[in-house]
Amino acid sequence: MQQLPVLSAFVEQHATQKHFPETPENLYDPLRYFLSIGGKRMRPILTLMAAQAFDVSKEESIHAGLAIEFFHNFSLIHDDIMDAAPVRRGMQTVHEKWNSNIAILSGDVLLVEAYQQLLAYPDHRLAPLLQRFNQTAIEVCEGQQMDMDFEARADVSEAEYIEMIRLKTSVLLGCALEFGAILANQSDDTRKRIYDFGVELGIAFQIQDDLLDLYADPEKFGKQVGGDILSNKKTLLMLRAKHLAESKNDSRFEELIQMPANESKIAAAKALFIELGAVEEVTSVMNEYYNKAMADLNSLPILEELKAPLHDLADYLLNREH
Amino acid sequence: MQQLPVLSAFVEQHATQKHFPETPENLYDPLRYFLSIGGKRMRPILTLMAAQAFDVSKEESIHAGLAIEFFHNFSLIHDDIMDAAPVRRGMQTVHEKWNSNIAILSGDVLLVEAYQQLLAYPDHRLAPLLQRFNQTAIEVCEGQQMDMDFEARADVSEAEYIEMIRLKTSVLLGCALEFGAILANQSDDTRKRIYDFGVELGIAFQIQDDLLDLYADPEKFGKQVGGDILSNKKTLLMLRAKHLAESKNDSRFEELIQMPANESKIAAAKALFIELGAVEEVTSVMNEYYNKAMADLNSLPILEELKAPLHDLADYLLNREH
Numbered sequence: 001m002q003q004l005p006v007l008s009a010f011v012e013q014h015a016t017q018k019h020f021p022e023t024p025e026n027l028y029d030p031l032r033y034f035l036s037i038g039g040k041r042m043r044p045i046l047t048l049m050a051a052q053a054f055d056v057s058k059e060e061s062i063h064a065g066l067a068i069e070f071f072h073n074f075s076l077i078h079d080d081i082m083d084a085a086p087v088r089r090g091m092q093t094v095h096e097k098w099n100s101n102i103a104i105l106s107g108d109v110l111l112v113e114a115y116q117q118l119l120a121y122p123d124h125r126l127a128p129l130l131q132r133f134n135q136t137a138i139e140v141c142e143g144q145q146m147d148m149d150f151e152a153r154a155d156v157s158e159a160e161y162i163e164m165i166r167l168k169t170s171v172l173l174g175c176a177l178e179f180g181a182i183l184a185n186q187s188d189d190t191r192k193r194i195y196d197f198g199v200e201l202g203i204a205f206q207i208q209d210d211l212l213d214l215y216a217d218p219e220k221f222g223k224q225v226g227g228d229i230l231s232n233k234k235t236l237l238m239l240r241a242k243h244l245a246e247s248k249n250d251s252r253f254e255e256l257i258q259m260p261a262n263e264s265k266i267a268a269a270k271a272l273f274i275e276l277g278a279v280e281e282v283t284s285v286m287n288e289y290y291n292k293a294m295a296d297l298n299s300l301p302i303l304e305e306l307k308a309p310l311h312d313l314a315d316y317l318l319n320r321e322h
Numbered sequence: 323m324q325q326l327p328v329l330s331a332f333v334e335q336h337a338t339q340k341h342f343p344e345t346p347e348n349l350y351d352p353l354r355y356f357l358s359i360g361g362k363r364m365r366p367i368l369t370l371m372a373a374q375a376f377d378v379s380k381e382e383s384i385h386a387g388l389a390i391e392f393f394h395n396f397s398l399i400h401d402d403i404m405d406a407a408p409v410r411r412g413m414q415t416v417h418e419k420w421n422s423n424i425a426i427l428s429g430d431v432l433l434v435e436a437y438q439q440l441l442a443y444p445d446h447r448l449a450p451l452l453q454r455f456n457q458t459a460i461e462v463c464e465g466q467q468m469d470m471d472f473e474a475r476a477d478v479s480e481a482e483y484i485e486m487i488r489l490k491t492s493v494l495l496g497c498a499l500e501f502g503a504i505l506a507n508q509s510d511d512t513r514k515r516i517y518d519f520g521v522e523l524g525i526a527f528q529i530q531d532d533l534l535d536l537y538a539d540p541e542k543f544g545k546q547v548g549g550d551i552l553s554n555k556k557t558l559l560m561l562r563a564k565h566l567a568e569s570k571n572d573s574r575f576e577e578l579i580q581m582p583a584n585e586s587k588i589a590a591a592k593a594l595f596i597e598l599g600a601v602e603e604v605t606s607v608m609n610e611y612y613n614k615a616m617a618d619l620n621s622l623p624i625l626e627e628l629k630a631p632l633h634d635l636a637d638y639l640l641n642r643e644h
Binding site for chain 1 (some may be wrong): 343346348349400403404422423424426427429430431433434435437438440441445446448449452453456459460463464466467468470471
């Protein structure tokens with residue numbers, strides 16, 4: 001994990017020191033604010049790490065990394081409006097600190113700034129970067145719409161859920177990694193392998209997030225444990241528990257859904273989902289995606305010693321060594 | 323005006339027949355709807371007309387034109403949320419027909435689709451198109467923010483107002499025209515002249531819009547005459563009338579502002595603004611921008627016969643022959 005702190009500091013410096021115009025203040029102050037409250041910057045770090053594995057310097061790949069980071073922050077600013085979320089990273093969201101109109105517009109301009117970062121590259125790199133970026137941006141919007149649609153639907157399937165998280169969160173990890181390969185002029189096959197590695201890792205990460213929502217150590221989790229259960233969110237864990245309960249004619253799942261949102265409901269869910277075998281099965285699905293990701297990583301035409309940082313980062317993201 | 327109907331039909335066909343994915347319906351139905359209710363498509367027509375003047379076919383320039391049209395529609399969808407506008411082009415706005423969340427997200431994806439259109443061009447065209455497009459997109463966001471900020475300010479100057487309309491509406495006309503010159507590989511000087519032509523024309527057009535708001539024939543105007551007066555909007559006409567009244571110690575302007583929003587207020591404004599000389603002076607400012615635009619158009623290295631359609635279109639936009 002030697003690379004991680006170096007790349008993390010490098011990204012942090014560039015993300016927070018990005019110069020936006022002074023005025024209009026109500027357009028650019030929200031961006032200065034939101035980019036300063038951080039997050040782990042995992043996505044741009046993936047870009048820089050992939051680039052380094054293909055022998056492209058962090059100085060050259062930082063613009064592609066910032067494009068990813070700006071896009072990610074644009075999508076968070078707009079998602080927070082849609083979810084009416086008051087808090088992000090322990091701080092007020094943009095629409096809460098200013099208002100929804102300002103959050104819409106500053107989000108819009110941040111998306112344009114993401115594209116602006118790609119203009120740092122020569123013409124023959126720009127087209128493939130833009131192609132992958134646009135495709136990814138469209139898919140992230142589709143995933144967000146599916147997520148909103150699912151709230152109003154009773155019949156979401158596990159396949160649909162996986163497709164939703166693939167689009168909403170995972171393709172951006174694939175894009176972040178593929179940017180490194182594009183900058184290094186790698187073959188289509190290599191580009192696809194590192195993209196798939198990112199997407200599969202992203203799906204595994206999201207499934208882990210579903211599990212942690214209920215089973216994390218509250219001391220370490222950083223957000224309310226059981227939030228998904230309190231809102232009856234249709235996560236993979238919920239969908240699998242429902243399916244298992246139905247196949248066993250076990251009425252406790254439906255009773256759980258009807259329970260009021262309180263600590264008893266969380267405790268009941270924790271016990272029931274283990275008893276039904278849902279936790280075990282969902283953990284197994286997560287491991288399948290993790291293993292597929294690792295197989296793609298291992299198949300990349302990179303020296304093992306250069307793969308190590310990506311391997312370490314994957315393990316870090318999936319809490320494998322913590 | 324022979325070219326106009328041909329190009330208009332060509333753009334209309336491509337704008338309404340653009341294929342979006344079937345699902346998620348709540349993401350793409352709003353785009354199919356909003357693009358089908360049209361508007362005059364003046365901006366993409368400017369792109370195609372400029373391209374033709376430099377001997378680039380409408381088939382080649384249509385993608386650049388659609389990028390402009392998609393961007394314009396993206397900005398309208400988001401602006402309508404911010405303005406809480408229920409109606410656009412005589413039809414329900416997207417946030418009114420669906421909801422604000424859907425309008426935010428479908429607007430976002432339409433902005434990405436605008437960039438996607440630019441990928442139709444080879445690498446060496448893509449970079450200059452993207453450079454101009456990004457700069458313009460950023461400025462349009464800045465102009466929209468200034469417009470929102472002005473509502474809460476009492477001290478807006480005329481220079482600030484002109485700068486706001488330059489950013490919010492005029493630079494996109496310049497960009498639309500410059501796209502034609504970029505596709506034809508014209509010099510930086512030519513690109514700047516046709517860009518300036520569009521920006522100046524756009525400012526003249528917007529000032530005319532301020533005048534028409536109060537003095538248009540209600541039969542022909544298409545929207546409520548006097549809307550700006552009823553909301554005390556700080557247009558150039560209002561700012562000039564205020565300035566002239568103050569310099570003459572005429573209290574009627576402040577009395578007008580205090581009047582309730584009704585037909586009497588509109589009638590009073592119409593008479594007062596003429597009497598103060600504001601209409602004459604604002605018309606003169608408009609003509610200055612129009613004349614600057616014409617000087618830039620005339621200076622372009624294009625045969626006179628190829629300039630004619632742009633001249634005709636400018637006259638059409640500025641109601642010179644109607």
